[in-house]
Amino acid sequence: MASMLLPLYARTPALVSHCTNPSITVAEALCDRRLGLPLQPRLTVTAQGQMEALVSSLQHATLSSDPDVRLLPGGAAFSTVAAYRIMCTSGVALPLSDFNLENFAPLKVRVFFWIARHGNTRTRALLHRHGCLPSPRCPFCDADEDLAHLFARCVWLEPLFALVEAPAAGAAHDLEGVCAALSAPLQELAPPVRHTLVLLILWVVWKSRNRKVFDDVWLRARHLAKLLSEHCELWLHRLPRRLSRQPVESWLARLRTSVL
Structure with missing residues (x-):
């Protein structure tokens, strides 16, 4: 069967x-x-x-010109929201799916995170394994740049994790551990807000890493704080009306204060 x-x-x-x-x-x-x-x-x-x-x-299959009818268990019409609810209640939801689905980040950031949580981010180790790069070395240090190194273990991330009050993220061994550590100081926030801020931090890590790779520019703590602030202020316009802006603005204020 x-x-x-x-x-x-x-x-x-x-x-x-x-x-x-x-x-x-x-x-x-x-x-x-x-x-x-x-x-x-x-x-x-x-x-x-x-x-x-x-x-x-x-041999007994017959095709029809009628449009497909996609139903969920129980006969309900298929929708992403309904499928996600079934996954959550059945206990078989994929790791980090809540971060990917419950947020107000831009679509390109959600796609970026989807790729990352499936282990397909184009790290230097991955590109080297596919024969696209001569070396898997990280652009910031001498270690191989795999997914865990890119988002957690590289030495250049320490100032960023200090900014967002999540130094434990540097000890994570995978993306799930990084997200848990980044979420720890944000537990008082509603899940969509908390997930969005975690995606924001990871997005800034990716953008800053690419800045080093393509422009040979190493962004320091002050520049990272500015990048986080700029992106967060833009994403605030995407905040659903049912959610309060005040927790996000307070987080932004603490971020700016930490680099003064």
Whole structure:
């Protein structure tokens, strides 16, 4: 039963490896109940077996021109909010999904965080592993720049973590630990505000790191505080009306005071 829940590409890996157009749609592949996949002229025994099983399972399939109807368990219409609520109540929510979904950060920042929490941020270690860079070394120090080093363990982050009153973030071993440490001094804030400020800090880390990589400019504590303030003031205009500005403004005031 579990194998039946897998997508077709996972159930027929050998057949997929022989397909010359893996992005073909179901409508293109299944025409007049006949399966027409663009395959290599010779199939392995395994691929041939998977092909026969696929043809057998689709022989009674009928396509419709009606638009897809996507429903959630229980028959409710699909929506991102409803799916997220099911994930939360079922106890299977992915790590840091609340940070990604409950915030008022710009879309590009949410996409940046989505990429980071899936471990696909283009760190120097990742680019080196793919053959794009000659060295995985961090632009600030001699260590390899993996995800944990980029967002937590690099020595240049110490002044920034001191600014946001989260020095424990420097001891984190992964992005989840960094977010927990950055959230610790913000526990009195509503979750969307707290999550947004954490994303703001990580965004400034990424922007500052890129400034060093591309312009060879090392931003110091005063410049980091200014960058945080500028971005936060802009993002405040995105704050939902149901949330108060006062906690964010107080956080900004403490940030500015810390570098005076």
